[in-house]
Amino acid sequence: MIDAFYIFTKGGLLLWSTQLVKVKGNPLDRLIKEVLLEERVGETFATLDSYNLKWKLLNEMDLFFVVVYQGILQIAYLEGLLTMVAKEFVHHLGNGFGAGMTIKHVEFDQDFLRCRQKADKELKDSRRQGGMRSFENTKKGADVQKNREEKGLPAKKSKSGADGEKDDEDEEDAAAKVAEARAKPSKVKAKDAEPPKPKKGKEARHWDGGKASKSLMQELDFSKNQLDEADLAAKQAEFLGSGDEFEAEEVASLSSGSDEDKKEETGRVGGLFKSLTRQVKNVTGGAVLTEEDLEPILKKFKTELMTRNVAAEVADKLSDSVRKSLVGKTTGRFTSMASTVKQALKESMETLLTPKKSIDVLRAALAAKNAGRVYTIVFLGVNGVGKSTNLAKVAYYLKHKGGLDVLICACDTFRAGAVEQLKTHSRCLDVPLFERGYGKDPAEIAKSAIAHARSSGHDVVLVDTAGRMQDNEPLMRALAKLVAVNNPDLVLFVGEALVGNDAIDQVSKFNRSLVDLSADPRNPRGIDGMLLTKYDTVDDKVGAALSMVYVTGQPVVFVGTGQKYTHLRKMQAKEVAGAPEPPEIRSIDQIEAISHGLRRQGSRHFLPAQLRHGRLLRFAKIKLDTSNKTNIGKSGRPP
């Protein structure tokens, strides 16, 4: 069932581990690098290398507990085991743990075995009980029983009361009749109310050739199985009750109510004191963070993230991850909880946006040139995000900064004017263009372009593809074919910095199409990096970048910041993760770009961050007004 179990510190010391079955590969290392370091601690389990991994984080001690298993296991069982082992392990370490790393080698085998046996036993028990819980075990059953016990006393009293009046007896008789008439339901109820009895196991019934002996018949006749008098009285008292009793009960409930009130009050006083201390600690620091403390703060930050154009799903997961990594931590001196959370969130955003691999395209291209290879970059993305424009920018960068011989390949054989657009760029940049007109298979064109580059000594081929929506399957298939056939060095997804929730849909679907339809299923090829365009038009720089990076795990290689060839930058993780920058709007073009983005995306992909920004829209309005006026003044006719 369980393959392995690991206990390690955040500092990287493996305190204890056991492999019950030999584990192939290194799923633990992958877990750390691909899940825990990617701010995905908030997730509950991962599947890596055909193993399933589930983990628990003890923040107080910076300890991770990881269980590796194959196949399907009950989550409750695994959680139980993890909690049990964590408890046992902390107990085992005792106070010697200190700074969190004084233990060299821990003898924990015995304890682990015990934990496992206990967990297994619990699992078995729960399986045995698997079907239905007995009534006594349910909450209602407990209530009924409690009621019965409470009422048991007065009921007996009323019976033993020496009066023995006739009215009472009459009542009893009548009640008995009613009870008889409703024998069955009352019986059921009676059974319910009975104290827990060891159940008599079901016995096999003998059918002796269809004939039943008299004794057997009697045995089987349950209808005569009547309740005796005493029982009946008890039942009656229970189900009918007398007036006195009701009063008594009411009084009791009232008094108990006031009792509860009292308790609540004391609780409130205690709570007030507690919250006061918490408040003080919130200011002075040194408070241990709990789920309840973090919940409202994180909610606030989550909304802030969403208003900063981070996709809702990503904001959710990120705040989950931050929560998991903070619960149990102690806040520093004179830091409030809010600032602690803010710092943690900022740091995790920064970590996410820090590329985990080299994004130096120029260096990679130079290395390829030295090795005598042609370096190929494919640009892909949805329509109108600026693929061709930014391809031209990259061409300029590689040509002028790296001194490389660039070839542009026009594989947009679909949209009218696409090739002409590239032709203009190629003339401006003085970079050759490889084109085969419209309507041809883009994969073939790219292939011949690379062959041409190899024969004529070009160093870099930049392949422009047709824009397509992520849901258009035939087009995605064609794109996957292009990537599979040509195996480019870099697959760049071009996306707008303007998108919010749609960003993750776009990038994840592009990535999945490439992976699903790749030529070699064992070694799937996805997106290698992102190029964010129209970056200058958003004031909340972090939104789309964070969403896309979180979904793909790939870095943002470039950001496009304007209309000129030189307007290409590298993203600085630190800046972006920090406070939102004040809006900078330099030209009417930028506003047009925004409004274009809005129009194109339609109402489905509403852009709250852009629309909310009154300043931007006000600016746009003023600008448009003035431009209209000048138009009127010049031409002398209304626009």
Add this chain to the structure above:
Amino acid sequence: METIRRASGSLEASLGLGSGTALALTWLVVLLSVYLSLQLFQVMSGSALKKRRSRGSAAMILGQCGAGKTALFFRLRDGEEAQTVSSLQPLRDSFALNAPQAPDQKLGPIEVLDFPGHMRMRGKCGDLLKEARCIIYMVDSEDKPKLKDVAEHFYELLTHPDMLELHVPILLACNKSDLSSARTEKFIVEEIEREIEQMRVSRGATLEGQDQAESYLGIDGEKFKMAEHACCPFQTCKISAKKNELEPVYDFLMQHYT
């Protein structure tokens, strides 16, 4: 208190104000002057600190994932071999060192800082550079492809503003030298130098409008030599954390902590 009351009395007399107003006014003046003097003190001390900025006190262990940083950390501290996994956060502790070659010489408590090697964490190590007195840079002698990343990290380190100011000495420790497929120190250093040379073409060509132009390493048109062109003292050595062959590291630490 008495002085304040007297001052407020004199104020009351001279300006003809009510006693309450005068007292409040006096308090206000006193508090304001205290606040201003505090501010002044802060500014003064800040500028003074800036002038006399010196290196920190920690021995920093840097390197790529799997180079053996955490293993070295525990070797230095406990003298034992530790089972490690990829670190998720920095490890820091102060302890006395016992050099095996000179058992009588004890190295006072040193703060050792083991920083995770994962690329995602790398950005944060720049913030800690000012706390470092020396850097032990661990390299996996067996892993040639990783040297690209090492070179990139070196480029970032050597052009870091704190590094340029503080000249924190670096020891390039080629770990895992006990393995048969381990490369030599010379090979590793040359490989790094070659990579940096390639990189300075691309790094030197900063994109337009980049906020911080990264400085150019070495001298243009000349081959990049680590020992000559780095902004800090640079040494190399061959160690094995597994086999406990750590004499060069102890020597290096001796050098900087005595």
